[in-house]
Amino acid sequence: MLLPEVALDVAAATERAAVLAHVEDCEHCRSALADGADAADGLLLLVPPVPPGEQLRASVLAATETATAAASPAHRLRRLLPAAAAVVLAVALSVGVLAGVRPSFRARPAMPVQTVGVLDGAGRTVGTAVLTGGRRPDLQLSFTETAAGDRRYLVEVRSDDKGQVDVGTALAAQGMCEFHSALPLSTQHAATVLLVDYRGQTAYHARFA
């Protein structure tokens, strides 16, 4: 079939369109294509690096002063549309312009994904938590805090079936915290993620259904 060429991003436009149309209805092929594309993308990591010259670096960094980023169409639209629709539109725009970079087969709706807010002690949303189910459950946290200094939080997950499980330590540096880990438990049960500080107090939490 044409799957390897689409995964390697060398298929002709009509063939690629035919494959993408097929995988919309075929979970087996979609999964194979997504895995193939991931492996193919990994090959690009092996390119020999060549440090850019100072002039190139200065050019690129200066270009951002004139080019809009946060005011880009995708971002503007996201504030006007309901959340779910805005995310779909923003992704569609970025896929369209970066042609062939992130084809739609990469999304795996068959694998349950939940995105919920990370809340502080006062119930304010300070970030997002994404729980991806499937064969290898996976937790990603991303939040900001205004307190100064660097902090560590113990990340605990409490679920109905497994009780409490420690999944690692999250480091908040200069107000930004990002944590990503595999989850050693089934995501079929409701789970709560707790971020516990050095005093044993829960600083932040996120609840999944």
Place this chain on the structure above:
Amino acid sequence: MAPPGPTGARPPGPAGASDEALLAAVGAGDPAAFTVFFDRHAPRVHGLARIILGDPVAADDAVQETFLRVWRFASGFDPRRGSVAGWLMSAARNVSVDAARLRGTLQYLDPEILLSLAAAAPGAGPAEAALAASEADRVRTALMALPLEQRRVLLLARWWGLSAAEIAARDHLPVGTVKSRMRLGLARVRTLLDDADPVSP
């Protein structure tokens, strides 16, 4: 690419931030995050532009165009669709190949020689470099386990965007043979990466 294991032990400051966190900050218009992102990834983007375009000036233009797209579209990136590095390097390859085809200068070099030159991309901090190195190492190990002819076809396609028909024409092979090597090579890499995945259940 498989998600990394627990990543709590990062060095403090933006230099130790993950690609996803950096890109999210870039998407919010943070120039400091963009600078860190550029310094971390530009060598590989530049290296790819050079091997595709040859001409240093054209390669510089391609690097600039690629990062301009990052600056404009970072806010639309969805981490569920794959890794930041994969997204970025795909864009870099397409920008460079499009430019080379427009100029009529697309030609490939021997991937075996280039592979021996490649090292893991220098990360800004030890944790990030270790993470990037282990990911690249897994792919390299898988790739080097393939027969030369399969490895060659995969790299000619993924790095230079050569179709099966183009590879067949240049290497004087039947198209079916090239397609077969692509299929077998890619399947083998997938299997080996799966086996090497540290997060296997």
